[in-house]
Structures are given as structure tokens and as C-alpha cells.
Amino acid sequence: MRRLLLAVATALLALLATAPSAAAGGWAVTSIDAFDAPTPGESVAVTFTILQHGQTPVDLEDGTVSIEVVAGSGTVERFVATSLATTGRYTSSVTFPAGTSTWRVHQGGFGTQELGTVDVAGASSSAAASASDRPPSSPALLRYGLPAVVVALALFVAADVTGMRRRRTAVA
Helix, strand or coil, X not given: XXXXXXXXXXXXXXXXXXXXXXXXXXXXXXXXXXXXXCCCCCEEEXXXXXXXXXXXXXXXXXXXEEEEEECCCCCEEEEECEECCCCCEEXXXXXXXXXXXXXXXXXXXXXXXXXXXXECCCCCCCHHHHHCCCCCCHHHHHHHHHHHHHHHHHHHHHHHHHHHHHHHHHHC
């Protein structure tokens, strides 16, 4: 039974150890620059940066980057972004409806990042306020959680192997 447990733990450890390399390169973070308070139905220029792994500016194919606004009524509007001269920098002319809307950015092959909410009725709110509404990102789980699980399993296997050696020595 112990050998089976050791084999399963080792296989799981090997599987988890190779998972981060398979997921490498698969996430990016978008940071929105401060922008003018939106007026209902009028477009506002939103400029932002996309960083692969939160560090390296990345250029994405034209037409794959956009901002999507979901009004409180459920109406969805998408605004295509254009790249700027600086690597990883984009701009989009976005129109927010009256009331509270949620918004997100489509980062090409890196998927979608939620940007929180924008309350157009409270025109004094800024982009910084909506940025604080962002949910935690799953890449942090991969970055910190997965290695912690791998280390815990490695310690378990090491303790189990050491215990088996001690028992064999004591029996002999």
C-alpha cells in the first residue's frame, strides 16, 4: 500500500512540476491610464498598457485588443483598440452609457481581464476608483499556489521515504 501511495504521490508531483511550464506565457495584465470623467453617450479616450506576466510590454495583432462595456441593462458594446507607437500601448475611444457599467479588456490571445465598474452618473469618479474593483487574477494562483502544492507534496514524499528507510533498518 505504501508503494502505491508513493507511486501516486510521485506521479502527481511530476505532473504538477511540469504544469507551470505548460502554462508559461499564457497571461497578461492590463493597466488603464487615468482618463477624463465620462459623460453618458459621449466617447472618451482610454489609453492602456498590456504587460505579459505583468512585466514585459507586448504587441498584439490588430483587431484582437478591445474594450467591452456592459451596461446595467445587459447591453454589450465593444470598442476596438489601436496600438500606439510604444510597444504594449493601446488606445480606444469608449462610450459609456448613463448609470453603472462593468467593463473588461480583451487582450488578444491572453484572454479577458475584468476592469471593474464605471459609474457615469457619479462623473467625479475616476479610472483609479474602477481599477480598485478588479477581482484577483488567476495567474497569481498559478504563480504562488501551484509551487506551494508541489513543495508540500515533495516534503510528504521525502518524509514517507525516510520513514520507510528507518523502518527497514529497525527490522533488519
